[in-house]
Amino acid sequence: MVHIVGAGCGAADLITxxxxxxLARADQVIYAGxxxxxxxxxxxxxxxxxxxxxxxxxxxxxxxIEAGERRGWTTVRLHTGDPSLYGAIREQMxxxxxxxxxxxxxxxxxxxxxxxxxxxxxxxxxxVSQSLIITxxxxxxxxxxxxxxxxxxxxxxxxxxxxxxxxxxQVAEELLAGGAYxxxxxxxxxxxASWPEEAVYRCTVSTLEETARAEGITQTALIxxxxxxxxxxxxxxxxxxxxxxxFRTKKE
Ligand code: SAH
Numbered sequence: 001m002v003h004i005v006g007a008g009c010g011a012a013d014l015i016t017x018x019x020x021x022x023l024a025r026a027d028q029v030i031y032a033g034x035x036x037x038x039x040x041x042x043x044x045x046x047x048x049x050x051x052x053x054x055x056x057x058x059x060x061x062x063x064x065i066e067a068g069e070r071r072g073w074t075t076v077r078l079h080t081g082d083p084s085l086y087g088a089i090r091e092q093m094x095x096x097x098x099x100x101x102x103x104x105x106x107x108x109x110x111x112x113x114x115x116x117x118x119x120x121x122x123x124x125x126x127x128v129s130q131s132l133i134i135t136x137x138x139x140x141x142x143x144x145x146x147x148x149x150x151x152x153x154x155x156x157x158x159x160x161x162x163x164x165x166x167x168x169x170q171v172a173e174e175l176l177a178g179g180a181y182x183x184x185x186x187x188x189x190x191x192x193a194s195w196p197e198e199a200v201y202r203c204t205v206s207t208l209e210e211t212a213r214a215e216g217i218t219q220t221a222l223i224x225x226x227x228x229x230x231x232x233x234x235x236x237x238x239x240x241x242x243x244x245x246x247f248r249t250k251k252e
Pocket of ligand 1: 009010035079080081082083084085086087109110111112114115161162163164190191192193194195219220221222223
């Protein structure tokens with residue numbers, strides 16, 4: 001049996017209780033060492049084999065899983081943040097299905113949430129934006145044409161960019177080409193959210209690149225853009241005294 005587990009975005013105590021329990025019972029762990037905090041391996045029993053997948057191909061990861069299956073082992077495949085976002089788990093799940101290897105998935109705290117907590121900020125502010133666009137700049141992995149950053153930028157919604165901290169000149173150009181963000185639209189670079197070295201750099205769309213350069217940030221950062229980082233918004237209807245809902249009647 002294989003458990004794909006979200007490790008959370010950094011701090012070892014941000015893994016779920018379920019994920020920590022699975023690590024404690026694992027016979028082997030395959031973890032994405034480039035971004036998973038190695039402290040998480042302390043949740044395993046002593047002597048548990050732990051393989052860093054940063055150096056492995058998909059085929060080599062599958063070979064470790066299959067070797068574990070032959071021994072009747074429980075394998076934890078530990079991915080950074082939440083496995084459903086840029087986790088490359090689909091190909092592993094399909095390969096396991098083909099081989100008849102049972103697996104399940106335990107979610108994790110994505111850096112999307114870790115970065116919002118670090119700021120702290122709310123992505124969906126009334127009167128500002130009720131949508132969050134999660135995307136990336138095209139790199140070695142291409143982005144479908146219809147999702148080109150300049151097209152997504154036409155909405156002016158709250159936006160979180162993964163895997164793009166090293167390409168901020170193009171990011172800013174495309175964001176402005178969309179027509180909805182201004183050069184002074186607030187932006188933030190959140191580096192290593194929830195790690196001890198976490199850092200938050202507030203800037204604007206036009207100063208993204210110079211801010212990253214000045215701070216030496218090229219990776220492990222989330223780029224956040226939108227007026228949700230600004231000061232203006234409407235208070236929520238949910239907690240407004242003039243508003244009734246299923247759990248509360250309007251105050252007279
Ligand atoms: N599944 C992960 C994302 C993996 S892709 C998740 O849910 O967070 C790797 C990218 O995630 C990095 O390039 C960076 O953009 C972002 N990232 C991962 N951990 C981060 C952290 N602690 N702080 C800020 N960004 C992070």
